[in-house]
Amino acid sequence: MFPVAPWLTRRDELNVMEEEFDELCRRHEKGAGDDAWEAEETVIREQAEAEDAMEAELTGRVGPEWLEPAEGCGHDHSHEGHDHGHFPETPLIEALRRDLDRDPAYQQALTWAAAAYRWSRSQYARERHPHLFRASVNACLVPMKVSYALNELMFDDPYSADVADKEFELATTYLSRARVSLAALAAEGMLEGDQVALLERAEDVARDIREARERIARERKFRKNGGAPTV
Structure with missing residues (x-):
């Protein structure tokens, strides 16, 4: 089940989400291969295409060094030598502090996604509506991509800020797709009560991701001037 528990570290949460x-x-x-399966396939394919486009753009911008292929559906690339679930070598206390840190963008994304994912998955078990599947897949991906971005910012190399920014950009893409599907479900009268608020709360998630990308822009400038990672 989707993780929202105060005793879990971000690394634990990421493992559960993956x-x-x-x-x-x-x-x-x-x-x-029925109609519902075909609709699911479309959702899976559009997600894979978004990841491939991100990979191609980054490789063209910073070179292939950042990329290390890895097995897995939906997160089949990683910063070279950087396991998305792990931080660079640091003292244990510092690593634990970072792992327990709740960046506002991540916390907002996780809380929103947990509600959106749980509801859409439970509804999809009753009715295989394509927008329910699309909402659940994309909601799940939003905090994953935010977590990947935050992990990348722990590294001091020429391309970690670029990778982090693209991860945040993908989080925005997946959030937008989830919102479109939730809006379509609302138009069909399938959202009620607390579920309607998911559309409003999604804007808060989008705002926090925008602010995180602005921080990365400042980080890029700082690193170009010879500074160490600060985000």
Whole structure:
């Protein structure tokens, strides 16, 4: 189940989210070729295309050094030598402090995504509506991409800020897709009560991601002037 618990570290939460996303992919792969499966395939394909476009753009901008192919559905690339779930070598206390840190963009994304994901998945179990599947997949991806971005910013190299910015950009893309699907469901009268508020709360998530990208822009400038990572 989607992680929202005060005793979990961000690394633990990321592991759970990745497993949840992989499970979505595994369930899809086991499905037959009916209309619902075809709709799911469209969602999976558009996500893969977004990741491929991000990979191609970054490789063209900073070179292939940042890229290390890895197995897995939905997160099949990683910063070279940088496991998305781990931070660079630091003293244990410092590593734990960072791992327990709740960046506003991440906390907002996780809280929103947990509600959106749980609701859309539970509804999809009753009715295989394509927008329910699309909302659940993209909601799951938003905090994952924010977490990847924050992890990248722990590294002091020529391309970590670029990778982090693209991860935040993908988080924005997936958030937008989830919002579009939720709005479509609302138009069909399928959102009620607390679920309607998901559309409003998504704007708060988008704002925090924008602010995080602004911080990265400042970080880029700082690093170009010879500074160390500060974000």
